[in-house]
Amino acid sequence: MNAHAIDMRQAAHPRDVKRYDTSQLRADFLIESLFEAGRLRLTYSHLDRMIVGGAMPVGAPVALAPYKPTGTPDFLARREVGIINVGGPGMVFASGHAYPLARLDALYLPPGSTEVSFASIEASHPAKFYLLSMPGTRVTAAKLIRQAEAKRIELGSPETSNQRMIYQYIVPALCDTNQLVMGLTHLATGSVWNTMPAHTHDRRSEAYLYFDLGPDARVIHLMGEPGETRHLVVANEQAILSPNWSIHSGCGTSNYSFIWGMGGDNVEFTDMDPVAMAELR
Numbered sequence: 001m002n003a004h005a006i007d008m009r010q011a012a013h014p015r016d017v018k019r020y021d022t023s024q025l026r027a028d029f030l031i032e033s034l035f036e037a038g039r040l041r042l043t044y045s046h047l048d049r050m051i052v053g054g055a056m057p058v059g060a061p062v063a064l065a066p067y068k069p070t071g072t073p074d075f076l077a078r079r080e081v082g083i084i085n086v087g088g089p090g091m092v093f094a095s096g097h098a099y100p101l102a103r104l105d106a107l108y109l110p111p112g113s114t115e116v117s118f119a120s121i122e123a124s125h126p127a128k129f130y131l132l133s134m135p136g137t138r139v140t141a142a143k144l145i146r147q148a149e150a151k152r153i154e155l156g157s158p159e160t161s162n163q164r165m166i167y168q169y170i171v172p173a174l175c176d177t178n179q180l181v182m183g184l185t186h187l188a189t190g191s192v193w194n195t196m197p198a199h200t201h202d203r204r205s206e207a208y209l210y211f212d213l214g215p216d217a218r219v220i221h222l223m224g225e226p227g228e229t230r231h232l233v234v235a236n237e238q239a240i241l242s243p244n245w246s247i248h249s250g251c252g253t254s255n256y257s258f259i260w261g262m263g264g265d266n267v268e269f270t271d272m273d274p275v276a277m278a279e280l281r
Helices: 020-029
Strands: 006-009 040-045 053-057 081-085 090-094 096-101 106-109 117-122 129-135 143-145 151-155 165-168 182-186 202-209 218-225 230-233 238-243 247-253 257-266
Touching: 020 230, 020 238, 040 218, 040 238, 081 165, 081 182, 090 165, 090 230, 096 106, 106 165, 117 218, 202 218, 230 238
Parallel strands: 006 040
Antiparallel strands: 040 053, 053 129, 081 106, 081 129, 090 096, 090 117, 106 143, 151 165, 165 182, 182 257, 202 238, 202 257, 218 230, 218 247
C-alpha cells in the first residue's frame, strides 16, 4: 500500500510569517503525522523542493512509487534520499539490493535508484523509516551507514542543559551525495536544549524529526527570523520544515533525540550564520 497523495507545502516569506497565528504556523511548518501502519506518508515542500516522509510497514512491503509532483517516471529518477530507521529492525530494497537497517542505522540512495520498498522484520515491532529527499542528478553509490560507523561529535555541558552527542551519517567524510546532509542528535539525560545560541542557514533549508519523547513530553521548537521569533509545540515523531531565514532551536520537557537533514548550495556541515543571544527577540 502506498500513500494516496503527497501533502504539498508552499514556501513562506518571512514578512508574511510575522502575521501568522498558531494554526497557520502549524499548517505550513509542522508535519504532525509521519508513521502510519502499512503506509508511506510524504510531504513535498517548496523549500528547496525537499520531500519529507515516513514509512511504517507492518505486513507487505511498502513501495516508494512515482508521484505526480516530481514529474518523473521513478521517484528517484532525479532525486536522492536519506533514510534513517527509528523503529524496529527492517529492510530497504532498492535496485535489486537488500539493505538491513537496525534502529538508528542510515541508508543513502542516489539518483537513478529504482524499485525501492520498505519492510519490517517483525510486524509486532515494525520499522519506522524516516525519509528526506532532495533533487539531484549526479549518480553516486548507495551507502549503508550503521550507527557505530557514524562520525560522533560531543557538544554542550550539564551546566547549560545541552550535553548532546551528534551522529553524522550522510556527510562528505562518509558518503558522496549531490546536496543532502543528514544525521541525528541525542540529548543526554537532564539536558533539554539544542542548538542554542541559534543560527540560520542562508544557503540551505532543513528538516527536523523529533523522536524518543514520552507520550506527555513536548519540545518547544523555536523558529522565525532572529528579531521576530515564533514557536511550535512538537510531540513525539513529528517533523519541522525550517526555511533558510529561520532559526531552528528547541527546548524539551525531557531529553529527546532529533534527526536533522538539509540540502542547498553546499554540503558543509559547518556552513551556518551564527545568531548572538542579544539579537534574539
